Amino acid sequence: QKEVEQDPGPLSVPEGAIVSLNCTYSNSAFQYFMWYRQYSRKGPELLMYTYSSGNKEDGRFTAQVDKSSKYISLFIRDSQPSDSATYLCAMQVSGNTGKLIFGQGTTLQVKP
Amino acid sequence: NAGVTQTPKFRVLKTGQSMTLLCAQDMNHEYMYWYRQDPGMGLRLIHYSVGEGTTAKGEVPDGYNVSRLKKQNFLLGLESAAPSQTSVYFCASRPQQGELAKNIQYFGAGTRLSVL
Helix, strand or coil: CEEEEEEECEEEEEECEEEEEEEEEECCCCEEEEEEEECCCCCCCEEEEEEEEEEEEEECCEEECCCCCCCCEEEEECCCCHHEEEEEEEEEEECCCCCCCCCEEEEEEEEC | CCCEEEEECCEEEEECCCEEEEEECCCCHHHHHHEEECCCEEEEEEEEEECCCCCECCCCCCEEEEEEECCCEEEEEEECCCCHCCCCEEEEECCCCCCCCCCCEEEECCCCECCC
């Protein structure tokens, strides 16, 4: 069993839809939770960052962490064609090595 | 403002050939990482470095070597390439200072490698 599981999709939605992306994990030591966005043939870039449990909102994006269920989510409101990308969840235990464990990535297409 | 630069962008190798991938960052970051990305597998850590002159193994280190002779550069070597090493390789760097800053890795654009 992988430490981090993410449904690879692909996920196709119409413009304006609400998108829900999810990851589950098995390591209870994870403290830092991130979502990276990766456009085709580009490197990943950080989209959202959350420490421990709770919600974080940034414009149309909301990240949620439920440590009791070992489950994290990314919600995209009013999705746009420019949101079409692969979304990778990533997690890290506390400490200085900074090693991230990534999910498999979910490919999202938002159709105009 | 270059950030993290990877060279080359594309490469085709024959089985058994060797090559070196170069990663350069201009952000004065202490930590650097090499990942490979394969379909359905996400990003997997190959090797990493927590400072100049240091290296450590990640999740999938076999068949690769690395060196960090200068703080700004992190080299990934394939001594004898195999078809299983066909992948997209990403380099990332991260600062050491600051609680939030410590956890943000900045990625290069990737190197697409095919081994025939």
